[in-house]
Each structure stands twice: as structure tokens, then as C-alpha cells.
Amino acid sequence: MNAETRILEPGEIEPPTAQIRFLFLADQDLFRLRAERLRFLAKGHSLGDYLNFLSLLADAQQEALNHLSAPPLPEPNEQALCREHGMPLLSASSMPLNPLWRKGLTMILQQMEEADLPLAARETITSLTQRDKTGLDEMAGRIMREELADVSPAELPFVAAALQVSFVRMASALGECSFGQLEQGGLCPVCGSRPVASIVHSDGLRYLCCSLCFSQWHLVRVKCSSCESTRGITLYALEGSNGAVTAECCDECNSYLKLLYLEKDSQVEAIADDLASLALDLLLEREGRLRAGPNLLFHPGTA
Amino acid sequence: MQVTRRQFFKFCAGGLGGSSVAMLGFSAGEALAEVRSFKLTRTTEVRNTCPYCSVGCGLIMSSLGDRAKNAKSTIIHIEGDADHPVNRGTLCPKGAGLLDFIYSPNRLKYPEYRAPGSNEWTRISWDDAFSRIARLMKNDRDKNFVAKTADGLTVNRWLTTGFLAASAASNETGYLTNKMLRSLGMIALDNQARV
Numbered sequence: 001m002n003a004e005t006r007i008l009e010p011g012e013i014e015p016p017t018a019q020i021r022f023l024f025l026a027d028q029d030l031f032r033l034r035a036e037r038l039r040f041l042a043k044g045h046s047l048g049d050y051l052n053f054l055s056l057l058a059d060a061q062q063e064a065l066n067h068l069s070a071p072p073l074p075e076p077n078e079q080a081l082c083r084e085h086g087m088p089l090l091s092a093s094s095m096p097l098n099p100l101w102r103k104g105l106t107m108i109l110q111q112m113e114e115a116d117l118p119l120a121a122r123e124t125i126t127s128l129t130q131r132d133k134t135g136l137d138e139m140a141g142r143i144m145r146e147e148l149a150d151v152s153p154a155e156l157p158f159v160a161a162a163l164q165v166s167f168v169r170m171a172s173a174l175g176e177c178s179f180g181q182l183e184q185g186g187l188c189p190v191c192g193s194r195p196v197a198s199i200v201h202s203d204g205l206r207y208l209c210c211s212l213c214f215s216q217w218h219l220v221r222v223k224c225s226s227c228e229s230t231r232g233i234t235l236y237a238l239e240g241s242n243g244a245v246t247a248e249c250c251d252e253c254n255s256y257l258k259l260l261y262l263e264k265d266s267q268v269e270a271i272a273d274d275l276a277s278l279a280l281d282l283l284l285e286r287e288g289r290l291r292a293g294p295n296l297l298f299h300p301g302t303a
Numbered sequence: 304m305q306v307t308r309r310q311f312f313k314f315c316a317g318g319l320g321g322s323s324v325a326m327l328g329f330s331a332g333e334a335l336a337e338v339r340s341f342k343l344t345r346t347t348e349v350r351n352t353c354p355y356c357s358v359g360c361g362l363i364m365s366s367l368g369d370r371a372k373n374a375k376s377t378i379i380h381i382e383g384d385a386d387h388p389v390n391r392g393t394l395c396p397k398g399a400g401l402l403d404f405i406y407s408p409n410r411l412k413y414p415e416y417r418a419p420g421s422n423e424w425t426r427i428s429w430d431d432a433f434s435r436i437a438r439l440m441k442n443d444r445d446k447n448f449v450a451k452t453a454d455g456l457t458v459n460r461w462l463t464t465g466f467l468a469a470s471a472a473s474n475e476t477g478y479l480t481n482k483m484l485r486s487l488g489m490i491a492l493d494n495q496a497r498v
Contacts, residue, residue: 152326282318
């Protein structure tokens with residue numbers, strides 16, 4: 001053995017890249033960034049007025065999130081039970097409603113009252129302000145159980161906005177380490193809701209974005225979030241677009257979810273870009289495709 | 304679950320008339336009119352393995368066109384598969400140039416034969432190529448197969464021919480490669496074009 005040769009000690013070789021990060025909880029300024037993105041997309045957009053309205057709603061959500069007091073959280077034994085059985089800790093469909101959400105709704109409605117809105121929107125706000133506790137809680141329950149056919153299209157964005165604030169608040173109070181992976185890769189590990197869209201981060205990994213609490217969780221690419229099939233995955237996009245917003249369709253279950261690429265546009269945002277690309281949904285419906293997850297700030301109307 | 308899912312984005316016959324947009328007093332007409340001018344593009348995504356070396360990096364390949372409808376599809380993009388445990392989305396310079404490899408005018412697509420002493424390659428059929436290879440292998444094995452060493456030890460080996468298989472071959476192909484070649488007594492056997 002010559003002088004230059006030596007045996008490496010354990011730990012001297014760099015370990016392989018860290019594990020794939022499974023979960024990102026929503027940032028505390030997500031609604032502010034979303035409002036900015038919505039305002040940007042609204043310029044010259046055929047649904048510009050609606051996107052501008054949503055940017056005001058997102059501003060109101062940010063304000064409510066900043067001022068909402070800490071919500072009651074599941075007890076440690078409940079947390080352990082959820083982890084043990086692979087259940088979402090803040091299950092939207094089964095957890096008792098946190099009364100704090102109505103406080104958020106009041107804050108949001110108060111802010112929106114001051115905005116310059118069409119008559120129909122102002123009337124919706126007034127009627128929501130006068131609604132009693134039980135009525136509001138019932139509507140919230142329907143939204144969380146994804147029974148959107150029974151929710152008024154005009155009221156959905158306001159009520160859902162308040163629920164979103166409340167779930168973001170609860171998730172961030174618990175912190176990322178409280179949540180484990182679910183068996184069903186297509187449901188949010190935080191609240192069990194369906195994703196609004198998926199986002200391919202700049203490192204090439206795909207994350208599904210929750211429609212209710214905006215947590216992002218990892219799912220391998222080229223896989224249907226709805227039926228987990230990996231065969232016949234087709235991407236649709238609008239001709240002439242930069243390809244940052246596509247729809248990932250599955251031939252097995254015929255459903256689709258928007259797939260956004262941060263590499264092609266570093267500003268894309270799940271909720272905002274999903275709504276700004278409503279044309280894609282309309283065209284895919286003509287192709288007979290079904291959407292796999294809701295965007296709670298938009299109700300397509302009850303047929 | 305399926306039933307509610309179908310209701311997420313079921314537009315009414317009129318488009319956006321009953322939607323949140325219209326019900327909150329915003330105009331939706333322009334958006335609907337605009338949709339008529341849009342067209343959809345369609346790409347297919349599949350996973351694959353890089354063919355170059357034994358590292359076996361994961362790839363995602365995108366192709367234009369619909370594979371299901373007998374149309375000829377064209378690969379338009381290849382990237383490293385970020386989910387793949389081997390390469391986590393990275394590719395070496397050779398792997399990163401795979402798209403050019405596919406469309407290279409020098410790409411070998413069929414068997415060719417150059418006679419000893421000649422400097423010309425002539426195209427031959429796959430059948431001719433297989434028969435010729437089999438014939439030459441048999442001749443060589445018949446001539447050089449060693450069943451026993453000088454001191455009577457049974458070895459059953461064939462040292463004068465080697466075999467290069469594919470690095471992107473599946474487990475099953477690898478098994479068959481070994482099963483077939485080892486049973487012929489072949490020792491020199493490799494499964495990759497060396498890095």
C-alpha cells in the first residue's frame with residue numbers, strides 16, 4: 001500500500017440524496033401569493049372579472065388566516081390512533097366541525113362587503129351574513145363531504161374560502177410531522193380531501209395539491225391520482241400554450257386532473273391557474289372526460 | 304364515491320350559465336365563445352429505462368399522437384425520472400442526449416454484413432443474420448468445446464466465444480440469457496455496454 005492510498009472511514013462518503021419529501025403544508029402567505037397570481041392572470045382574460053373577484057377573496061382569506069386564533073386540535077390519543085390506522089388526522093368528511101370556521105367566514109364576508117362587486121354577489125354576501133349557525137354548519141358539512149350538488153353555486157366560494165382558512169390554520173398548528181402517509185395515494189394525508197390539481201416541482205417530482213387545506217403530497221408521476229393506474233396516461237393542453245398547464249387523463253377510469261409544471265412557468269399556482277384554464281375543462285368535457293377533484297372556488301352549476 | 308366525483312365539474316348544457324361565475328353576476332359569455340377557438344394537443348407519457356449502461360436509470364418519455372389508435376407516434380421529449388430510486392431524475396450526458404440517439408441518421412436499425420477483407424456493409428435480413436450467427440456459433444463450439452481437462456476433470460466449457468446482452472433487459476430476459484448461454488458452456492458473458 002503506497003502513501004496515497006488510504007481506507008475511507010464510515011461517513012466519509014456523501015450519503016445518497018435525501019429521501020423524497022412526502023408532504024409540504026401550505027405556507028402562511030399562500031393566499032397573498034394566490035391573490036397576486038389571480039390579479040396577474042385576470043389581465044386580458046375572458047373570465048377576468050371573476051378572477052379579480054377571487055383575488056379579493058384570496059386577500060380576505062389571507063387577512064382571516066392572519067387573525068384567526070389557534071383552533072382546538074385533535075387530542076394526542078386521537079392523533080396516535082389516526083397514525084396507527086393510516087387515517088387522515090383532520091378528516092374533512094368525518095371530523096366534527098370546528099366552530100372557529102364561522103369566525104373566519106364572518107371576517108371574510110366583512111371584507112368582501114367593502115369590495116365593489118356585482119349585485120348578485122353582494123346579495124349572496126348579505127344572505128350569508130344573515131344565515132344562522134346550523135344552516136352554515138350544514139352547508140360546510142356538505143362541502144367537506146364533497147356533496148357539491150347540494151350547495152348553491154353562488155355561496156360555495158365564500159363558504160369554502162372560510163373552510164380553507166380554517167383547515168390551513170389547523171394543519172399548520174399541528175405541523176408536518178403529525179401526518180403520515182395514507183394507503184390511498186390520491187387523497188390528502190392531512191384532511192382526506194381530493195386534490196384540486198397536481199404540480200410538478202422544479203426537481204421533477206409531482207405533488208398533489210389538496211382542494212381544501214392546500215397541503216401538497218407526493219405521488220409518482222405518470223400515475224392516475226384517482227385509480228392509480230399507470231397505463232394510458234395522456235396529457236392534454238391547449239394548442240399554442242407554453243405547456244405549463246396540462247390535464248393528465250387516465251384511459252382506465254376516464255378521469256383527469258390538471259398537471260402544472262413549475263419548470264415551464266415558475267409562478268403557476270394550483271387554484272389560480274386551474275380556474276384560469278377553465279377552457280381546458282370545457283373542452284375535456286366534450287371529449288367525455290370526468291374531472292377527478294373539485295376546485296371549491298368554482299361551482300359548475302347543478303345540471 | 305364515483306357518483307359524487309362525477310358531479311365535480313359537470314357543466315350544464317349551456318356551459319357556464321348555472322355556474323358560480325354567472326350566479327355571482329359576472330359575465331361568462333366571452334369565455335364560452337373563446338373556447339370554440341381553442342384546440343387540444345395530446346401527448347402520452349410512459350416510463351422506460353435508459354438503454355446505455357448497467358446503472359439502469361429511469362426515464363420518462365413523452366410522445367405526440369395517440370398510441371391506441373394505430374397512429375404513428377413521435378417521441379418529443381425524454382427526461383430523467385425523478386421518482387426513480389437509481390437516478391432521482393438525473394441523467395449522464397449520454398442519457399441526456401437520448402432524443403438525438405433516437406433520431407440520429409447513423410442509428411443502426413437492421414443487421415448489416417461486412418465480408419472479411421471488404422470495406423462495404425451490405426444489409427441482410429434478420430433471418431439471414433440469425434442463421435449465420437447460429438451457424439458460426441455451432442461451428443466454433445464443435446471445434447473448441449472442452450468437456451474434460453487433461454487430467455480428466457469434467458468442465459464442459461466453451462471459451463472461444465463471448466456474448467454481449469442488453470443492459471436495459473428485464474430480470475426475466477437476464478434469466479433466459481444466462482440459462483441459454485451457460486447451458487452451452489459459455490463463460491464470457493456480459494450484460495452491458497461498458498460505461
